[in-house]
Amino acid sequence: MSPRLKSVLFYLGGMLLLGFVAGLAGGWVGHIEASDPALAAQIAPFELVGIAVLGVAGMVFALVVSVRWMRVIDEAAREAHKSAWFWGGSVGLLAAMPILMMGVLPQTADWRLPDWFFGRTDPMAYAAMGAWALISLMLLGYGVAWAWWWWKRR
Amino acid sequence: MNNRLKVLRAERDWSQAHLAELLGVSRQTVNALETGRYDPSLPLAFKIARIFEQPIESIFSEQENDG
Structure with missing residues (x-):
């Protein structure tokens, strides 16, 4: 080692x-x-x-x-991570856009999303949920893009 | 970019793992190089040329892959 x-x-x-x-x-x-x-x-x-x-x-x-x-790690593995960061992270961020757009609609005004996950609906719960949503979407995108990069070069 | 890595390796009867060890990269990286789906950096290309004792241009060519 x-x-x-x-x-x-x-x-x-x-x-x-x-x-x-x-x-x-x-x-x-x-x-x-x-x-x-x-x-x-x-x-x-x-x-x-x-x-x-x-x-x-x-x-x-x-x-x-x-x-x-x-x-x-070697240069190809680094390249996979860089590609995953850019493409996966960016697409993950873009995936948050529909949530953002839905949030301004009056139809969603009574949705209590943090309550589903944290059992709380105070402002901090909303902030934490927003952070979790972004992190999750970006990590998901990162993982998929990373796997895709290696799959294409198998 | 095309390359003759697979041929050169086969001529020496080396496994991908052995070449990977010589180059200081993973076996997956050697596979990606051989299939032409990953182009090496200049330092790695020079290292490959040194290991096979051939000029870079005789190993790599700029012709595009069909696939």
């Missing part, structure tokens, strides 16, 4: 460890919320900061892994 690949696996392991710690913390907070609401109210601000810190740390790890991964 090359040193570069080892380095990628090291950071990937770091990400998994971070996810494990986040899962443990989430479980612990859930337990506190159920058993001691007063304590849960006290730690609520720290919970928010903790999630933000974990989110940023996860982002940094993901970025480092991506950079190192792109250096490990």
Whole structure:
């Protein structure tokens, strides 16, 4: 195994460890919320900061892994990713256009889409759902374009 | 772009995996190169030429593929 690949696996392991710690913390907070609401109210601000810190740390790890991964793979594999990013990501973004256009119609005014997924209809739930929708569509497009690139060159 | 990679490799009785190892790329990349569906970068083309001990222009030609 090359040193570069080892380095990628090291950071990937770091990400998994971070996810494990986040899962443990989430479980612990859930337990506190159920058993001691007063304590849960006290730690609520720290919970928010903790999630933000974990989110940023996860982002940094993901970025480092991506950079190192792109250096490990060969030029054709890099080309596949670049093509997938441009075509898959762009088409994924375009696929969000119908949702955007439907959103301005009066017929959709009473749709409570975030409620279907998060059980919430507050503004933050709408913002999160918009982000999830874009990420999902872009990742889906990315995956299809990446597979298509290799399928054409099999 | 057309190339003679498959012929040159067969002449030496090399597998795609062996050539991939010599070039420092994946076997899938060697396959994509051989089928002419992926054109290599100049550094990779020079490396291929060095490994087969032939000038680049005798391995690659600018004639378009039919498929």
